[in-house]
Amino acid sequence: MRAGSGLRIGEALGLELRHVAGCTLTVEQSCWQGSLQTPKTFNALRKVDLSHDLAAALHRFIGRRKIGLMFANYCGNPMSQTNLLKRSLHPLLEECGCETMGFHALRRFRATWLRKQHAPEDLIRYWLGHANQTVTDGYSKLSEDEKFRLEVAQNVGIGYTVV
Numbered sequence: 001m002r003a004g005s006g007l008r009i010g011e012a013l014g015l016e017l018r019h020v021a022g023c024t025l026t027v028e029q030s031c032w033q034g035s036l037q038t039p040k041t042f043n044a045l046r047k048v049d050l051s052h053d054l055a056a057a058l059h060r061f062i063g064r065r066k067i068g069l070m071f072a073n074y075c076g077n078p079m080s081q082t083n084l085l086k087r088s089l090h091p092l093l094e095e096c097g098c099e100t101m102g103f104h105a106l107r108r109f110r111a112t113w114l115r116k117q118h119a120p121e122d123l124i125r126y127w128l129g130h131a132n133q134t135v136t137d138g139y140s141k142l143s144e145d146e147k148f149r150l151e152v153a154q155n156v157g158i159g160y161t162v163v
Contacts, residue, residue, distance in 0.1 A: 004054040004158035006110035006128045009103040011039060013078050015070040017062060023055040023150055024048065027129065031078040044129040046143070049153035057162045109159065117156035123149060 001012065010030035014037075019026045025048045030039045039045055050058065062070065071079050081103070090100050107128070114124045125132065126143040142148060 001054065001058060003106040003109050003160065004162075005048050005050060006107050006114075007048060008040065008044070008107065008129070009081050009084075011044065011129075013069075013071055013081065013084075014039075017065055017067055017070055020058065020062065020070070023050045023052060023153065024146075025050065031081075034078050034080065036078065039129070041129065041131070043125075043131050046126060046129055047146075047149075048127050049146075049149045051154050051156075051158050053162045054158050113159040114156055119152055119156050123152055 001007075005012070005025060007015075007025070007027065008030065010032050011027050013031035014029040015025060015027075016029075019028065027039060027044060027046050027048060029036050030044070031037075068076055069078060073079050085102065089103065093100055111124060111128060114127070120142055122132070123142050
């Protein structure tokens with residue numbers, strides 16, 4: 001999901017089921033060392049739009065659950081970033097024959113994919129939770145146009161096939 005959303009790992013681990021609505025994730029908290037907290041920056045408070053395929057996979061993963069963290073350990077607590085990296089991501093990458101990398105590589109993949117698909121720069125910054133870089137960006141209201149955001153998210157896709 002991270003590679004298709006661009007979320008920071010702490011933001012992904014801080015997602016609760018209430019933060020999922022259709023094809024949109026609302027980022028309003030993150031997880032750091034097992035504790036939920038406000039996100040890294042003001043710009044991290046945002047809505048991240050997903051392609052239909054990724055949203056459908058996420059809803060299948062959620063199943064019938066209604067409350068709680070989206071990604072929790074067996075006790076219902078936030079997952080450990082370190083454990084997730086060492087016990088899940090690294091073994092998966094090794095199995096695929098890929099070089100070992102951290103979670104931030106998935107965020108970089110998303111930024112690169114969005115640029116390759118010519119997504120508007122201010123939407124890329126909005127989805128990634130980055131600050132505006134120019135005064136002109138301040139005039140753009142793309143981040144407020146949910147219909148347009150969802151259309152762009154669908155058109156750019158995720159850069160891989162969801163199974």
